[in-house]
Amino acid sequence: MVTAECNLSCRYCGGTLATMPRDITYDLHDLREFIARDREAVVAFYGGEPLLRPRLVQRLLHELPARHFVLQTNGFFMEKLGPDVHRLDAILLSVDGRPAVTDGYRAPGCYRTVMKARDWLHGQEYAGDLIARMAVSRQTDIYADVMHLLQRFPHVHWQLDAVWSALWGLQEFKEWARLSYLPGIERLVREWAACIEQGTVPGIVPFLGIMQRMLWGGSGLPCGAGSSAVAIATDGRVIACPVAGELAWNEMGNFHRLRQVTIGEPCTSCDLYPLCGGRCLFAYKERLWGEEGFDALCAVTRHLVEQLAGVRGVVEDALPGLEKELRYPPFNNTTEVIP
Ligand code: SF4
Ligand code: SF4
Numbered sequence: 420m421v422t423a424e425c426n427l428s429c430r431y432c433g434g435t436l437a438t439m440p441r442d443i444t445y446d447l448h449d450l451r452e453f454i455a456r457d458r459e460a461v462v463a464f465y466g467g468e469p470l471l472r473p474r475l476v477q478r479l480l481h482e483l484p485a486r487h488f489v490l491q492t493n494g495f496f497m498e499k500l501g502p503d504v505h506r507l508d509a510i511l512l513s514v515d516g517r518p519a520v521t522d523g524y525r526a527p528g529c530y531r532t533v534m535k536a537r538d539w540l541h542g543q544e545y546a547g548d549l550i551a552r553m554a555v556s557r558q559t560d561i562y563a564d565v566m567h568l569l570q571r572f573p574h575v576h577w578q579l580d581a582v583w584s585a586l587w588g589l590q591e592f593k594e595w596a597r598l599s600y601l602p603g604i605e606r607l608v609r610e611w612a613a614c615i616e617q618g619t620v621p622g623i624v625p626f627l628g629i630m631q632r633m634l635w636g637g638s639g640l641p642c643g644a645g646s647s648a649v650a651i652a653t654d655g656r657v658i659a660c661p662v663a664g665e666l667a668w669n670e671m672g673n674f675h676r677l678r679q680v681t682i683g684e685p686c687t688s689c690d691l692y693p694l695c696g697g698r699c700l701f702a703y704k705e706r707l708w709g710e711e712g713f714d715a716l717c718a719v720t721r722h723l724v725e726q727l728a729g730v731r732g733v734v735e736d737a738l739p740g741l742e743k744e745l746r747y748p749p750f751n752n753t754t755e756v757i758p
Contacts, residue, residue, distance in 0.1 A: 420653055420661060421469035421476060427493055429525045431554050431580045438665050442472070445655030445674075447482070453651075453674045455484045463489035463753045465650065465661055473499035480506040489752050491552065493529070494536030504540065509548040509752040511576070512536060516553055516564025523558055537571065549573055550624065550754060556580035557587045557595060561603035569621055574747075576624035576754040581716060582702045583662075589708040593715050601722050608723075612730035615737045620744035627747040628756030629727050630734055632694045635746070640696040641756035645671065645680030648751055660701045668704050695720050698757045720757055 423439040425432075454460045462485040464476050470492050480488060480503050487508040494512045497504075504510075515521040518530040540549065551572040555561060561577075568575045581592055607623065614621050628641060639646060645659035649671055652658055656673060659680040663669040671677050682697035689695070697703050698720055706713055734745065748754055 420465050420467065420650060421479075422467040422472050423653055424471050425466060425468045425493075426471060426495055427468070427526055427529070429554075431524055431556055431584060431586055440653045443475070443653045443655075445653075447479075449655065449674045450651065451483060458486065459750075460485045461487040461489060461751050463491060465491050465753075468493055468495070470496035470499055476500065477503045487750055487752070491753060492536075493525075494533040497536035498539050502543075504543055504545055505547075507545075507547050508750075509550060510540070510545075511550045511552040511753060512572075514551050514553065514568065515555070516559060517567045520558050520560075520564055524554060524556060534571070548752065550752070551575045552754075553577035554580050555600075555758065556584065557591065559600075561600050562606050563603075565603075565607060565623065569623070572622070574622035574624055574754075577758050578755060579716070579719070579758045582699075582705065582707045582712060589712045589715060592708075592712075596715070596719055600719070604723055605726055608726040608730060612733045615730075615741065616733055618737070618740065620741050622744075622747070624747065624754045625723065625756060625758050626727060627745065628754065629694055629724060630731070631746055631748075633727065633731055634735070634738075636693070638693065638696065640682060640698075640700055642699070642753070643751050644700040649677070660699075663701045663704075666704070669701075689717075691717075691721060691724055694724055695757055699755065723758070 420439070423441050454462060462479070462483050469476055469490060473496060477500065488506055489509045489511070490507050491511045492513070512533050514530065514533040515524050521530040522528065537549065549572050551568040551574070553564065553568065553575065555577045565575050580586060608626065611621050611623055611626055631637065642648060650658045650661035657671045657677055658669045659671055660669055668680060671680060680700065682700065682703055686692050686697040686703065698716065702713070702716065708715070738745065
């Protein structure tokens with residue numbers, strides 16, 4: 420976490436970083452040593468908005484001994500990275516779908532700014548992965564918004580604005596899921612499979628990530644929070660989930676001493692656990708929508724998995740020519756896979 424500061428105040432954001440120092444207070448040498456212990460380390464720059472501190476990101480891109488670098492950004496300050504952008508393996512640009520949906524959740528002009536950032540990256544001939552990172556909430560038409568972004572980005576990922584949402588409650592979410600989200604997912608899966616049959620793989624990250632586990636296996640939380648992935652707060656505390664701030668269960672320790680934070684029942688006995696991994700550590704621990712809310716999200720996950728299981732044969736038939744595209748994400752690029 421490069422800084423706790425952000426230039427925006429999006430409607431669905433909990434702003435959980437308020438209690439963290441605005442800027443890094445620990446010794447960067449300790450961070451370097453910590454990263455050096457893992458030969459496969461992936462470093463993702465996160466915030467707040469990391470590009471509010473572009474010189475620090477540039478410095479870390481040169482100094483940290485990581486195998487991969489990832490950036491999550493709102494795109495407002497993309498150009499400040501200059502040629503160092505080519506050091507990044509993946510960039511996740513926050514954009515929620517069509518212009519009115521994005522600007523409605525985020526701020527007027529956000530959509531245009533993200534597209535400008537994307538165009539700048541194209542102008543730089545950026546060759547890394549570009550991921551449209553959506554938050555999906557009450558105004559989202561999942562079919563229309565994902566299709567819109569797929570025409571503009573190689574990969575699209577989304578996370579549901581559920582459990583900690585400031586925009587709606589459980590009953591409204593359930594109604595929206597039944598009337599809009601689940602039918603939209605069915606349509607998206609059908610069209611995704613039809614494209615694969617024709618020899619192209621639309622970059623719909625939740626579909627790819629779940630199908631990857633169906634075909635080649637995998638285990639645990641897809642985001643890795645608390646075990647294979649950690650977040651480093653600006654004061655040097657090592658925490659499990661970057662959005663959970665200072666909750667006691669989220670504390671893992673420091674650069675020198677760490678404990679794991681794990682998922683337990685009911686997930687570990689669930690038939691979907693090998694694919695879902697418990698979905699989200701934060702939602703698992705906090706249950707802000709109660710057991711009913713937890714079950715509602717499981718039902719949504721189950722529906723998605725069932726839809727994908729229904730087209731597994733199509734994907735298997737296409738595998739010989741498309742395996743490279745289908746093995747996605749290629750590393751933990753901070754797409755959490757299960758929405
Ligand atoms: S579907 Fe629900 S119970 Fe099953 S693993 Fe996922 S989060 Fe846990
Ligand atoms: S999916 Fe993982 S990283 Fe994302 S909010 Fe949940 S626990 Fe945190």
